[in-house]
Amino acid sequence: MNPFIKKIYFVDDDPIFVFISKKLMKEEKFTESIAEFEHGKQAIEALIECDQQNELLPTVIFLDLSMPVMSGWEFLDSFQAAPIENKEQIKIIVMSSSINPLEIDMIKNYPVVHDYIVKPITPADLNKIKVCLVNESQA
Amino acid sequence: MSILSSLNYLQDLPIAITVIDLNFKIKNQSSAWLKEFPNDFNSSSISFLEYHSIPQQVKVEVLKMTESQQITPIELEVKNHLNSWYRWKLSPSFSSENNFSGIIIIAKNITEERRERELLKKAEQVAQIGAWELDLISNKLFWTDITRIIHEVPEDYTPTLEKGINFYKAGHHRETITAIVSDSIATGDTWDTELIIITANNTEKWVRARGETEIIDGKCVRVYGTFQDIHEQKLKDIAYTRLAERLKIATKTAKIGIWEYNYTNKNLFWSDEMFDLYKIQKADFDGHKSFWDQSLHPEDREFCMQKVKEAFELKKDLEVEFRIILPNGKIRNIKSVAYTEVDIFGDAKKLVGANWDVTELIYTQLQLTKSEESMQQAFENSSVGMALIGLEGNWIDVNSSLCTSVGYSREEMIQKKIIEVTHPHDWTKDSHFIKKMHEGKLTNYTIEKRFFHKDGTIVNALLTVTTVHKVNGKLSHFIAQVIDVTAMIASENKTKSLLEITKHQNESLLNFAHIVSHNLRSHSTNLSMLTNFLKEETDNGEKVNLERMLSDASESLSETVHHLNEVVHITTNTQENLSNVNLFDSIKRVEKNILALLKEKNASCNILVEKDVIIKAVPAYLDSILLNLFTNSVKYSSQERNLEIHIKNKITNNQVTLHFSDNGQGIDLKRHGEKLFGMYKTFHNHKDAKGIGLFITKNQVEAMNGSITVHSTVNKGTTFVLTFEKA
Incomplete structure (x- = not known):
């Protein structure tokens, strides 16, 4: 059975965490392809490129918050401002090791954020996202 | 015959009498007549009409009488040219044939009588005393002019008894006068009363009416008396009486005793209130000054005597306060005020004064003084x-x-x-x-x-x-x-700053806790996941890969733990390790240590720090801070220009400020300002950036009671401003 999701973005600067997460998704057959980015700047540039080339946009973006160059927060600001067609169909999942309640409150201020995951990613997290997407497509 | 004899007889009469014939010739005259009207004509046959001393009016009457042969006698009172008054009586005389033969003229000098009457009238007018007379036989009432004026009736007003009575004010006054008059007519008693009349002009007036009776054969035939306008006087009297009454009530209510002391005979008068004040029976009072002396408190007696004596001798008013002992042994305080009455010779004759009880007042004053004193005490202390x-x-x-x-x-x-x-x-x-x-x-x-x-x-x-x-x-x-509240505010400020420090420490503690949780968590997550994968992995190549990753992850963990340890060490052990350090020497030493690195970058250092500035620092921290600043400048130097580092200092109060500037890449502070000094934050896509240096630096600076801030412009350079405690 082919994965339901065609393409996702994975934005995190911790290579070990990226490795682990990719391995998990592969086992869970979560997506057909994963694009990795070390920080937000790379990710937003790739998105704009994608849009301009009329390539397929990612269905889900997994976003870490603390990264060098452009943090997750800055990425969210840029994403909201960026002129990307159909960007509202992209689901952004914020990932963080932090259990800081202030941070969680701040995330709620970003309507583009679909969900918040405390690291590490579990099969249940992935399944939840999948179910949500399937329901949406059937509706 | 009879006439002759009568004529001779006439001469001797003690009155001024003369007889004239129809030709006005003096037929006979008394020697009294000659005395009154001396004959200066030297003739025995003179005419009555030729007398200068006889007034014209009399002569006219004589002529008229002769002409008309009138037989009724005439009486008239006329003043002559010498201002003498005479009462003239003209009677016809008859011949033996009973014919009208002439006139008998009698002149009575009434000048004295007349003057008295005039004076009486004048006196009546001046005194405004009128007179009246009631003839009980004819029942006629007679009023003098003044009586009319008092009644405000015209001069020709004719009073009657009834009218007269009705002038009295209806009610008490009219009843009184009616009773008095009828009573005195019956008994012959005199009266003297003051009543109100209502005049013809409807004005109320107080009058004094006095009356006397004339009794003939035990019967009252005439009542007469005086009538006087006493209105003004009466009003004054009434006002005075009222005032006196009021004063009496006032002194009685206010318990003010009035006294009068005659210095000459030592007589003392006391009003009733005095007896109340002194609690002495009026019957026991002997009216002598010694009576007062006895009531006085022995200690005040001499002083009071002295005061009274002074008042008389100096003729001045008396004001004295003294104590008296009541018959029941109680002591009261009395205040006495008196004035000295001086007679026409200027001698002090008596003292008139008032006494009142001031015991309560003195007590109240005492209380007041006490409370004022305590108020003053409270105020002062x-x-x-x-x-x-x-x-x-x-x-x-x-x-x-x-x-x-x-x-x-x-x-x-x-x-x-x-x-x-x-x-x-x-x-x-x-x-x-x-x-x-x-x-x-x-x-x-x-x-x-x-x-x-x-x-x-x-x-x-x-x-x-x-x-x-x-x-x-x-x-x-x-x-x-x-x-x-200066001390209070100072301590409040101290508390505030302590609170600020505590808050700050709390924040950094929380921050540290989050850092710890964040960093340790990410490592532990990685480790546990990798371990799980390794357990299940069957492919050998992949196993090697996982093991390598596991090793990296554990190394990162130990590195993080090391960093956290360092921070804990910095924040806990700094205070006791502070020593005096020369700032310039430290900078020079660090510069020397990385000289090779600087040379490689072709960097120039411009160190303008005063050579004798001593700060409080932990030498190792200071070295570490400076090293971090230098290496940061080198790491993030611009590739477009040679690195220039400028270091200078300022000294203010207890602080030394160090400015460390470079011309490197700069940092976008708008984006990174808040996180610049955080743990594991890097802002450059640079392989050497670990994001720990500035975090440690900040902790070290703050541990040494200093501060660190940054100014930067992208592509222009960065300036770090550090403060240290001056030694």
Whole structure:
């Protein structure tokens, strides 16, 4: 059975965490392809490129918050401002090791954020996202 | 015959009499006549009409009588040219044939009588005393002019008894006069009464009516008397009586005793109230001065005698307070005020005065003095600063507590205006409230206010001002209470800064906790996941890969733990390791250590730090901080230009400020400012960036009681500003 999701973005600067997460998704057959980015700047540039080339946009973006160059927060600001067609169909999942309640409150201020995951990613997290997407497509 | 004899007889009569014939010739005359009207013609046959001394009016009457041969006698009173009055009586004389033969003229000198009557009339007018007469036989009432004037009736008014009575005011007055008159007619008693009449002009008037009776054969035939207008006098009397009555009531109610002392005969008069005051029976009073002496308290006796003596000798008023002992042994305080009455020779004759009991007053005064004293004590000894302030904003009095607060002596304070010791920023608030108080819209207020201490420092105080009113309700002065809160505010500020420190420490603790949780968590997550994968992995190549990753992850963990440890060490062990360090030497040493690195970048260092600046620092931290700053400048130097580093210092109060500038890449502070000094934050896509250096630096600087801030422009350079404690 082919994965339901065609393409996702994975934005995190911790290579070990990226490795682990990719391995998990592969086992869970979560997506057909994963694009990795070390920080937000790379990710937003790739998105704009994608849009301009009329390539397929990612269905889900997994976003870490603390990264060098452009943090997750800055990425969210840029994403909201960026002129990307159909960007509202992209689901952004914020990932963080932090259990800081202030941070969680701040995330709620970003309507583009679909969900918040405390690291590490579990099969249940992935399944939840999948179910949500399937329901949406059937509706 | 008879005539002759009668004629001879005529000569001897003791009255002035003459007989004239129809030709007015003097036929006979008495020697009295000759005396009154001397004959200066030297002729025996003279005419009556030729007499100069006989008034014309008499001559006319004689002519008329002769002509008409009138037989009724005529009487008239005429004044002659010598101002003498005569009563003339003209009677016809008849011949033996009973024919009208002439006139018998009798002249009676009535000048004296007349004068008396005139004088009486004048006196009547002057005294405004009228007279009246009631003839009980003819029942006719006669009034004199003055009586008419008093009744305000015209001159030709004819009174009757009934009319006269009806002039009296209806009721009491009319009944009284009716009773009196009828009574005296019956008994012959005289009367003297004062009653009100209503005059013809409808005016009420007080009159005095006196009456006497004339009794003939035990029967009253005439009543007469005087009538006097006493209206003004009576009104005065009534007013006086009322006043006296009122005074009597007043003195009685106020328990004021009135006394009079005659110095000459030592006689003493006491009013009833005096007996009440002295609690002595009126019957026991002997009217002698010694009576008063006996009541006096023995200790006050001599002094009182002295005062009385002085009053008489110096003719001055007496005012004295003394004690008396009542018959029941109780002591009362009496105040006596008297004036000295002086006779026409200027000698003091008697003292007239008043006595009243002032025992309660003295007691109250005593209480008042006590309470004033205690108020004064409270004012003086209060730990709260207190002041009485005049309406002009001047100090009337200040207590020592307030003086202590502002450092001035009481004398210096009172010389000062309030505005002079008030902080200018607080004066408007004060004057605003004072104005409202003057307008009566406010009775008290409390504000926080700053005063100036004599030494120029600021005294923080809580000021409460209350108005004090006079008995008449007008504003008298203000009472100010000043609570010096300078020490309180200082300790509050200290608490605040302590709180600030605590808050800050708390924040950094929380921050540290989050850092710990964040960093350790990410590592532990990675480790546990990798371990799980490794357990399940069957492919050998992949296993090697996972093991390598596991090793990396555990190394990162140990590195993180090491960093956290370092931070904990910095924040806990710094204070006791602070020592005096020469800033310039430290900079030079660090520069020397990385000289190779600087040379490689072709960097130039411009160190403008004073050589003798000593700061409090942990030498190893200072080295680490400086090294981090240098290496950061090298790491993030611009590729477009050679690196230039400028280091300079400033000294302010207890602080040394160090400016460390470079011309490198700079940092976008808008984006990264808040996170610059956080753990594991890097802002450059640079392989050497670990995001730990500035975090450690900041902790080290702050541990040494300093601070670090940054100014930067992208592509221009960065300046770090550090402060250190001066040694």
